[in-house]
Amino acid sequence: MPPRHDRPVALITGAGKRVGAVIARTLHAAGYSVVLHCRRSRDEAAALAAELERACAGSSLVLQADLADLQAPTMLVDATLAHFGRLDALVNNASAFFPTPVGTVTVEQWNELFASNAQAPFFLAQAATPALRAAQGAIVNLVDIYAERALANHPLYCMAKAALAAMTRALALDLAPDVRVNGVAPGAVLWPSDGKPYDDQQAMLARTPMQRAGSPEDVAGAVLWLLRDAPYVTGQILNVDGGRTLAV
Numbered sequence: 001m002p003p004r005h006d007r008p009v010a011l012i013t014g015a016g017k018r019v020g021a022v023i024a025r026t027l028h029a030a031g032y033s034v035v036l037h038c039r040r041s042r043d044e045a046a047a048l049a050a051e052l053e054r055a056c057a058g059s060s061l062v063l064q065a066d067l068a069d070l071q072a073p074t075m076l077v078d079a080t081l082a083h084f085g086r087l088d089a090l091v092n093n094a095s096a097f098f099p100t101p102v103g104t105v106t107v108e109q110w111n112e113l114f115a116s117n118a119q120a121p122f123f124l125a126q127a128a129t130p131a132l133r134a135a136q137g138a139i140v141n142l143v144d145i146y147a148e149r150a151l152a153n154h155p156l157y158c159m160a161k162a163a164l165a166a167m168t169r170a171l172a173l174d175l176a177p178d179v180r181v182n183g184v185a186p187g188a189v190l191w192p193s194d195g196k197p198y199d200d201q202q203a204m205l206a207r208t209p210m211q212r213a214g215s216p217e218d219v220a221g222a223v224l225w226l227l228r229d230a231p232y233v234t235g236q237i238l239n240v241d242g243g244r245t246l247a248v
Ligand SMILES: NC(=O)c1ccc[n+]([C@@H]2O[C@H](COP(=O)([O-])OP(=O)(O)OC[C@H]3O[C@@H](n4cnc5c(N)ncnc54)[C@H](OP(=O)(O)O)[C@@H]3O)[C@@H](O)[C@H]2O)c1
Pocket: 013, 014, 015, 016, 017, 018, 019, 020, 037, 038, 039, 040, 041, 042, 065, 066, 067, 068, 092, 093, 094, 095, 096, 097, 115, 116, 142, 143, 144, 145, 185, 186, 187, 188, 189, 190, 191, 192
């Protein structure tokens, strides 16, 4: 085991781009060293790591893995500890998201949606628990407001995020008082590249009291707050949705 690194260390899954990359930048700016997990976005993750290294040498590590690989969670935690000697925060951000209309669903789709949204987050948390206990650390899971509501034609995604929400509460109970476990449930933040047509996006925003989509920074700020500034908060899922879940 290398000497214990002087900055707290956060492992963020799916950190190569989009919301995960902004979470990594935000935690890094707040003084964390970051482990940038990626699968296909290796080049983006390497570019982000280079940017962070210019600000603080030795403060980042890129690890590549498909979270459907059953060995991936243990590998990611072991590689983090081998490099930095500590782990203070786990952010389960990586997520598959695609429609699965009833009547068309395959077991492969089930496995893909559950692997990144539920299975890997649990086994990452399990592998990380001894180090997180030693650090009195915390976990934040990126859930979704659709863990509790139905999203048309996305039953498996909703079910997988519901499992992640249940895991947030179950592990908060089981890992207290050493490790806090919370979730952030974004509303509309970044549309998937093959996502909703413009008119549907505008209709969704019209139903959002804050009258805008959230930014990745809105989500990242909530993650940082739950990790660093909320020592008496555990088992909670914070909606960062511009008030969208207030309306029926
Ligand atoms: N964007 C939104 O408006 C919104 C709304 C509600 C909830 N959320 C939640 O917030 C989080 C971030 O959202 P996002 O839109 O930024 O996510 P995203 O772009 O859809 O996905 C993030 C990353 O997940 C990784 N990933 C997917 N399957 C994987 C697998 N099997 N193994 C390893 N990595 C895998 C991908 O990494 P690679 O590119 O490296 O392959 C991808 O870049 C997600 O958990 C999402 O469900 C987002």
